[in-house]
Amino acid sequence: MHGTDVLVEDSAGGPVLPRTERVEPLLAELTGGVAAGGGVQPIALGHSGGRAYFGAGASAAVRAAPPAGLSFVPVRALLGVWDEAALDVVGRAIALVEFEGLHRFCGRCAAATEPKAGERARRCPSCGATFHPGIPPAVIVVVERDDGRILLARNARFPPGMFSAVAGFVEVGESLEQAVCREVAEEVGIRIDRLRYFGSQPWPFGRSLMMGFLARYSGGEVAVDGIEIAEARWFSRDDLPILPSRVSIARRMIDAWTISALH
Numbered sequence: 001m002h003g004t005d006v007l008v009e010d011s012a013g014g015p016v017l018p019r020t021e022r023v024e025p026l027l028a029e030l031t032g033g034v035a036a037g038g039g040v041q042p043i044a045l046g047h048s049g050g051r052a053y054f055g056a057g058a059s060a061a062v063r064a065a066p067p068a069g070l071s072f073v074p075v076r077a078l079l080g081v082w083d084e085a086a087l088d089v090v091g092r093a094i095a096l097v098e099f100e101g102l103h104r105f106c107g108r109c110a111a112a113t114e115p116k117a118g119e120r121a122r123r124c125p126s127c128g129a130t131f132h133p134g135i136p137p138a139v140i141v142v143v144e145r146d147d148g149r150i151l152l153a154r155n156a157r158f159p160p161g162m163f164s165a166v167a168g169f170v171e172v173g174e175s176l177e178q179a180v181c182r183e184v185a186e187e188v189g190i191r192i193d194r195l196r197y198f199g200s201q202p203w204p205f206g207r208s209l210m211m212g213f214l215a216r217y218s219g220g221e222v223a224v225d226g227i228e229i230a231e232a233r234w235f236s237r238d239d240l241p242i243l244p245s246r247v248s249i250a251r252r253m254i255d256a257w258t259i260s261a262l263h
């Protein structure tokens with residue numbers, strides 16, 4: 001990994017994660033001699049589909065000039081190309097490589113930290129401080145109006161024509177429900193009620209856990225800031241815009257809402 005870029009091997013069927021025997025001899029070169037966490041020890045990511053996965057942070061030099069037959073692709077380019085299990089592995093790699101890289105030294109006393117046995121954490125041998133990977137909670141909400149339309153917003157960074165559900169990070173001291181109501185008020189200017197929990201999804205780009213809600217419009221006029229949110233509109237089921245990837249919780253919520261019209 002280099003940030004959210006993934007090292008892949010080109011194959012006839014498209015990009016695949018390189019096998020250990022392909023990259024192990026290159027590990028010192030790939031990581032610039034210092035993998036996340038110190039040394040060139042890869043990070044165990046767990047098992048999926050009968051295989052064990054490992055991650056390591058790539059140096060900027062390797063990102064600029066990867067070894068022959070290997071290349072870096074942004075993880076966003078793999079949405080809709082790789083299945084959810086493979087993307088989950090990549091998401092874990094992004095978060096854990098970043099965690100190990102950010103906590104090589106103690107934030108309290110500046111001593112070098114070391115992996116804590118039996119736990120996904122790093123510990124400072126000097127002052128005893130322990131660091132765990134942060135999983136910032138985020139919320140996402142589909143708001144429905146009594147006329148059967150839902151409110152979707154276009155983030156300024158989205159491709160033209162794409163809309164999604166309103167989302168944002170939970171702030172310190174907030175409940176999930178308060179965060180949903182605040183985000184909706186801030187981003188699209190309306191009030192909501194009757195929140196219902198939909199489900200959750202680990203979200204690799206924010207190294208976050210996204211929790212989805214459905215809600216009812218209860219008042220106010222749609223107003224966006226024009227900076228972060230370019231546009232927000234009410235959409236009916238037969239007039240939906242370009243939507244995010246099928247592996248996103250936003251899309252799963254919108255699809256579930258679309259199907260519910262048939263009943």
Ligand SMILES: [Zn+2]
Binds near residue numbers: 107110111124126128
């Ligand atoms: Zn310390």
